[in-house]
Amino acid sequence: MNEKNSQTIEVESSLVAPDTQMESFKQARHNRRSELVEDYVELIADLLADGGEARQVDIAQRLGVAQPTVAKMLKRLIAEGYIQQRPYRGVFLTSIGKELARVSRERHQIVEAFLCSIGVSVETARMDAEGIEHHVSPETLEALKKFTATVRA
Amino acid sequence: MNEKNSQTIEVESSLVAPDTQMESFKQARHNRRSELVEDYVELIADLLADGGEARQVDIAQRLGVAQPTVAKMLKRLIAEGYIQQRPYRGVFLTSIGKELARVSRERHQIVEAFLCSIGVSVETARMDAEGIEHHVSPETLEALKKFTATVRA
């Protein structure tokens, strides 16, 4: 395991403790596994709010993926209880789907608004927020929200 | 495709243009595919700087994955020219590996320092930065760096 020298006298190290670092990596991997679900329900909520319908083809177009890719993911969302599907009428959010969409959209908007508030262009803010949002913890979200409010004032 | 009504008179919509949104999602997916490579070379650089060695077992422990998982990824890193492997002496960075490590570590540190600068605890900053870093564009990175410098001053 690379034990080498046990009596090193507190050498300067840019490395954090192995377990601590491991926790961060595990958290990042965990967040990655929720990304798609969050993006789907948020997008479905927006489509429903906008036009009253959330069809596979629309979802596919906005995500930039093929329709069968969406079909497969919708099955997962149904299995996990986030949406319901009505044949040839698109999909709809369940109550827990609505709740996840609300939380996701709120966090997304806070991240995007924050980026703009520190001088990032709206285009870049939009691009970066789409990925960053999924790795923002509640604590960080609070900090971002407070900061943005301060700047606006 | 959901054409519905063509003479809608500029209805208020929280939705951005489909192509614009698609670009953001595509960028996020693209960033996700570089995450692992970036984390590996950065970690390898830190291990080398710290103890002179970067062994599979150490990498596995710090990432929180199994050793064969690391072995497989190291093959990819070799194939892509980021590292070299010396039997039973661990791995070493090529020049392009060193360069990617430098850039990744720099960005990582800027993101983490920034989070601390807006009042996030060091533990949370470390956790969140591990995921956020991979979705921070050069433009956003500049903004974060400038902001942190301002606060410190």
Place this chain on the structure above:
DNA sequence: TTGGATATATAGCCTTTGCTATGTTATTGT
């Protein structure tokens, strides 16, 4: 009311990223 356009479903394939189990090889302490 019916045929064409549109939407959805399904099959089969691929890559990535993870795992466990197990074999092999190099290093090292005695």
Place this chain on the structure above:
DNA sequence: ACAATAACATAGCAAAGGCTATATATCCAA
């Protein structure tokens, strides 16, 4: 010098997230 230990390699599996090609079902306009 050599056996024990540690490091590494490999096989085989699975799940997630993509794709294309193609079949089927519904809707709607003429």
